[in-house]
Amino acid sequence: VLFSTTIFSDTYSLAWMPLDEPDNIQPVTINGLIHEGQGEMTTLERLEGNRYLLGFNIDGCSWRYEGVLDEETMQLNLDYVLCGQGELANGVLEKLRYDKAGDRYAISFSTAVSPTQLYTLSGPNRDQLQRHTDETILGIPRHLLSTGEDASFTSYDGLRISARLYLPAAELGYTGPHPLVYYIHGGPQGQERPDFAWFSMPFIQFLTLNGFAVFVPNVRGSTGYGFNYMKQVVRDWGGADRLDHVHAMTEILPQDGRIDVNRAGVVGRSYGGYMTLTLAARHPELWSAAIDMFGPYNLVTFARRVPETWKPFIAMLVGDPETEQDFLLERSPYTYMENLACPMLVIQGQNDPRVIEQESRELVESLREMGKEVEYLVFPDEGHDVLKYENRIRVYNTMTDFFKEKL
Known part of the structure; x- marks a missing residue:
């Protein structure tokens, strides 16, 4: 079982617990993190197979990654940044849901200058972002x-x-x-x-x-x-x-x-x-x-x-x-x-x-x-x-x- 814990880090990290050896909890290394600043891990979600969603709150801003777990080496290798860059940067991820059938994400995201907007993120490289709402702040540019x-x-x-x-x-x-x-x-x-x-x-x-x-x-x-x-x-x-x-x-x-x-x-x-x-x-x-x-x-x-x-x-x-x-x-x-x-x-x-x-x-x-x-x-x-x-x-x-x- 892969889970997040404070056993190894005060700000949460990943660990692996074999079900046949529940006392043998091992740390899992994360490769591919690109954010800077300080914060804590907030989300771990299994998507399918050995693919996982990993989330962080870094100085108040949301980050989400998608990656693959290598059980042999006890490493989670992150392939894609879903939130934290581009249009989905410097804000708060209100909600993210994975649509397994369509292999895409539904996202609600807010920033300091924008009310919550709804998006979908898809594509094999997770680079097809589409915004479906255009909420504005009383017409203020x-x-x-x-x-x-x-x-x-x-x-x-x-x-x-x-x-x-x-x-x-x-x-x-x-x-x-x-x-x-x-x-x-x-x-x-x-x-x-x-x-x-x-x-x-x-x-x-x-x-x-x-x-x-x-x-x-x-x-x-x-x-x-x-x-x-x-x-x-x-x-x-x-x-x-x-x-x-x-x-x-x-x-x-x-x-x-x-x-x-x-x-x-x-x-x-x-x-x-x-x-x-x-x-x-x-x-x-x-x-x-x-x-x-x-x-x-x-x-x-x-x-x-x-x-x-x-x-x-x-x-x-x-x-x-x-x-x-x-x-x-x-x-x-x-x-x-x-x-x-x-x-x-x-x-x-x-x-x-x-x-x-x-x-x-x-x-x-x-x-x-x-x-x-x-x-x-x-x-x-x-x-x-x-x-x-x-x-x-x-x-x-x-x-x-x-x-x-x-x-």
């Missing part, structure tokens, strides 16, 4: 959108951090260094990818259309880079993950002359909202504006208010609110919020079961009592997200207008 560029960096302790930078298209006519929006994903076990089908990418594109540079890091704790990378945020919210962001803002981004870090705003959703609050309160000198979307404000009250079925998980991931109050308060934005020095916008769904509305309301009330500049936007028909079309239009515009005014 693609050349005015930002494809993004790799902006991975080495953090304060030598760890490589995957990141992308989205800049306004030159054709838009913006001159001089661009004000910066620093975008932090949720999770923390999540990953921001160049995928227009995801909530954040339309917002990122809208920001670049309005002249902003948008920096999107996947700091330690993110998925897509192996178990060790992902586990580094467990019971360390606001620790090393925070320092990755600070290093980027103080040592990395100031070196890019296209960006004006003196006009920087920070925004994040859920855990990203927590980190937004943390960075704005603990490192106020870095920010001119901040937007918190349903982020935990006080980790003790947050952990006590999550659904009952979540409480054991939160105690393991973040900390126990009954036995570790001091630790959780030390890591809570609540403890440092008096240091906030920039205007803040707080966004919340009234029906949020994870970060309940009271959590954000207490934040807003506390800031107002301190005399801080804060705006509060509550969606009465949303939960732990902004999903309804009319609400998304409002929230994209509200956030962008806030950054335009403050930055």
Whole structure:
């Protein structure tokens, strides 16, 4: 049996297990990989006979290969790149299905500048790609959108951090260094990818259309880079993950002359909202504006208010609110919020079961009592997200207008 495993690699690799010797698991060598960067193996699928499909997530971008397994030498020899080059590059493979009868693939694929498109890929050399849809972004010419560029960096302790930078298209006519929006994903076990089908990418594109540079890091704790990378945020919210962001803002981004870090705003959703609050309160000198979307404000009250079925998980991931109050308060934005020095916008769904509305309301009330500049936007028909079309239009515009005014 050929299978993927973390026995030999933290980011997954292939192994072979003889059914008559199940304890004799052997590594399988992969030949023909051409991608660069860091990530992990995501897919192994047997097509027919000894032919296999192999997939990777490399710095958020999808790669798929087709190859032949040589059982004698324990090698998988890759013959074709199905996704990762040409038109199917720098994006996310939403779905891929193999049609055995027609010896072809059905593919759905999205990029930073394109909604999900449908394709077929066929031919003996897997070089006959045909697109069957032409989804567009409200008629906006693609050349005015930002494809993004790799902006991975080495953090304060030598760890490589995957990141992308989205800049306004030159054709838009913006001159001089661009004000910066620093975008932090949720999770923390999540990953921001160049995928227009995801909530954040339309917002990122809208920001670049309005002249902003948008920096999107996947700091330690993110998925897509192996178990060790992902586990580094467990019971360390606001620790090393925070320092990755600070290093980027103080040592990395100031070196890019296209960006004006003196006009920087920070925004994040859920855990990203927590980190937004943390960075704005603990490192106020870095920010001119901040937007918190349903982020935990006080980790003790947050952990006590999550659904009952979540409480054991939160105690393991973040900390126990009954036995570790001091630790959780030390890591809570609540403890440092008096240091906030920039205007803040707080966004919340009234029906949020994870970060309940009271959590954000207490934040807003506390800031107002301190005399801080804060705006509060509550969606009465949303939960732990902004999903309804009319609400998304409002929230994209509200956030962008806030950054335009403050930055």
